[in-house]
Amino acid sequence: xxxxxxxxxAYPYPNVNEPLNNVNDWLYAFALYAExxxxxxxxxxxxxxxxxxxxxxGELAWISSDNVLQVYDxxxxxxxxPPAPMVYTGADSPASSLGAVGDLYVKST
Numbered sequence: 410x411x412x413x414x415x416x417x418x419a420y421p422y423p424n425v426n427e428p429l430n431n432v433n434d435w436l437y438a439f440a441l442y443a444e445x446x447x448x449x450x451x452x453x454x455x456x457x458x459x460x461x462x463x464x465x466x467g468e469l470a471w472i473s474s475d476n477v478l479q480v481y482d483x484x485x486x487x488x489x490x491p492p493a494p495m496v497y498t499g500a501d502s503p504a505s506s507l508g509a510v511g512d513l514y515v516k517s518t
Contacts (some may be wrong), residue, residue, distance in 0.1 A: 412438065418446075432510070457486070 411424035412435070422440055423435045448469045451457040456469050457479075466483035469513035498515045 454486075 411427050413424055414421055415438070421438050422436070423431070427435065430447050445461075445465070445468055448471050449457075449461070450471045450473060451460065452472075453474045454472055457472065461468070461470070464481040464486075466481060467491075468481040470479045470481070470486065472479065476491070477488055479486040481487075481488050498517050500517055
């Protein structure tokens with residue numbers, strides 16, 4: 410499969426002489442490339458950790474259960490939205506890294 414890449418972001422695209430029988434391979438390569446460059450959607454932080462065990466710096470993830478947007482900084486996921494401070498409540502202390510300086514946790518009984 411003869412693959413070419415865009416100059417700015419290295420998006421894959423087929424060579425103009427690429428045989429049509431390789432189009433499925435090209436579409437699959439493009440989908441894999443694009444999947445991690447958009448905002449990925451996950452149900453929970455655990456879902457994110459399971460599906461992206463080795464993220465790369467700059468990846469974005471939306472956690473729908475918490476309505477939180479995160480970016481991976483090369484070592485950990487950092488909350489981007491909503492901005493701090495946040496107030497968390499629950500029967501157990503939060504175990505995720507979603508918190509930031511200034512956040513509050515109220516333990517419910």
